[in-house]
Amino acid sequence: MLKVTGASVAVLGLTAAGCGGDGGSGDAGNADGPATLRFAWWGGEPRAVKIKKAIALFEKKNPKIKIKPEFTDYQAFWEKFQTQASGGNPPDVFLNSVAFLAKYDKRGVLLDLKSQVEAGNLSLKQFRGGVETAGQVSGGKQVAVPVGANTMSLVIDKKAWDKAGVRPKFGWTWDEYFASLQTIQDKLKIAGDTGYAGVMYLYDLYLRQNGKAFFKDGELGFTQDDLTQWWSDYYKRVKSGIVADPKKIEQVKPKSGLSAGLAGAEFTWDNFSVRYEGEGDSDYALAPIPTTDGKDTGQYLGSLMLSISTKCKAQAQAATFIDFMVHDPEVGKVLGYDMGVLATDEQFDAYKPGAETDKAVAEANKGISAYETEVDKAGVLGKITPHPSGADVVEAAFLRIAGDVANAKQKVPAAVKQFFSEAEAAFQA
Numbered sequence: 001m002l003k004v005t006g007a008s009v010a011v012l013g014l015t016a017a018g019c020g021g022d023g024g025s026g027d028a029g030n031a032d033g034p035a036t037l038r039f040a041w042w043g044g045e046p047r048a049v050k051i052k053k054a055i056a057l058f059e060k061k062n063p064k065i066k067i068k069p070e071f072t073d074y075q076a077f078w079e080k081f082q083t084q085a086s087g088g089n090p091p092d093v094f095l096n097s098v099a100f101l102a103k104y105d106k107r108g109v110l111l112d113l114k115s116q117v118e119a120g121n122l123s124l125k126q127f128r129g130g131v132e133t134a135g136q137v138s139g140g141k142q143v144a145v146p147v148g149a150n151t152m153s154l155v156i157d158k159k160a161w162d163k164a165g166v167r168p169k170f171g172w173t174w175d176e177y178f179a180s181l182q183t184i185q186d187k188l189k190i191a192g193d194t195g196y197a198g199v200m201y202l203y204d205l206y207l208r209q210n211g212k213a214f215f216k217d218g219e220l221g222f223t224q225d226d227l228t229q230w231w232s233d234y235y236k237r238v239k240s241g242i243v244a245d246p247k248k249i250e251q252v253k254p255k256s257g258l259s260a261g262l263a264g265a266e267f268t269w270d271n272f273s274v275r276y277e278g279e280g281d282s283d284y285a286l287a288p289i290p291t292t293d294g295k296d297t298g299q300y301l302g303s304l305m306l307s308i309s310t311k312c313k314a315q316a317q318a319a320t321f322i323d324f325m326v327h328d329p330e331v332g333k334v335l336g337y338d339m340g341v342l343a344t345d346e347q348f349d350a351y352k353p354g355a356e357t358d359k360a361v362a363e364a365n366k367g368i369s370a371y372e373t374e375v376d377k378a379g380v381l382g383k384i385t386p387h388p389s390g391a392d393v394v395e396a397a398f399l400r401i402a403g404d405v406a407n408a409k410q411k412v413p414a415a416v417k418q419f420f421s422e423a424e425a426a427f428q429a
Helices: 045-061 074-086 098-106 114-118 128-135 158-164 174-188 200-209 224-240 246-251 275-279 315-327 329-335 345-350 359-377 391-406 412-428
Strands: 002-004 035-042 065-072 093-097 152-157 265-269 284-287 304-308
Touching: 035 045, 035 074, 035 315, 045 065, 045 315, 045 329, 065 074, 065 315, 093 098, 093 315, 098 304, 098 391, 114 315, 128 304, 128 359, 152 158, 152 200, 158 174, 200 224, 200 391, 224 391, 224 412, 275 359, 284 359, 304 315, 315 329, 315 345, 329 345, 391 412
Parallel strands: 035 065, 035 093
Antiparallel strands: 002 284, 093 304, 152 265, 152 284
């Protein structure tokens, strides 16, 4: 277990940048030539401050290239981006996510970065844990480059687990995990888990442990029988009380059910774990993902990524900018873990978590770094499976319908059929 502390996660925000006016102007084949690039991202105000500092470093070292930044929240970013892309006016460089890669590649929005790699303007070397593959779509086409990395984790209320006399360990099985939840319920009279059935990326790990994956070859990589078993077992655990009552979890939002003391554990991305200490009154720790075979967790590094628009007129300069953002050690020191644990060795080694002025954030970052280091050393990290077009819609449907199952609004067989129907429609859209 690795100690987790930290403040609440910042509100999301974005820089939305279009290609209008002189955006992206310049000599497309000259990486050092004059150009003005429009750069879009989402994130909170603290992220905007850090990114603007990184931009200033880039412009100082590349005085002929100017970056125009803007930002707003996550939802507004994708709403605006869809409008810009449909109108042929997307940003030159922009923050991206695995859920949207195939969707916008299919629409011809994302530049294949292979040419810029071959030209020497962008390096795909020195990425940790093979995370560079997160930027690929089916066929191995590289349409994005990771700027940060994270992996799924289990966050536990350490005081609760200690009081119950149970302890997680690397290589433990799902049966051992659920037995621990039962012990927590028996001894502490609280649920063991806040609710896991709708977390698409967790189910993906479970499937990978069993030789499958959530997505495969542009469609779902599992059967209706697989999902029926997953959701049926989950519903039984909710009814038994070892998984929290979803109505109670809903009542404490936006606070987590874990930090509200309703349960002893919650699955989430490791870099999201900073929220719990700020919200709750206990001590929290990162624990290993349960396994099927006592070894394979199914884990991989996911990431936020940077992409270049096919409409960009200064692609070489845009590639140079991305290369700087993901490889330059000084940028790594500026960005820290705002967008996940730094994705490249150069930046990961340059940034020393624990030096932040906010002691809680410093301790949280140290814990996250240690967790990812231990997972990497364990040799369990694999490569993420490319997500098909419509993955974002599928993920939302998975979460929503799992919630209906937990709240007994739908019986499992009907819920499974509905999910598969909605997923098929999303893939065809």
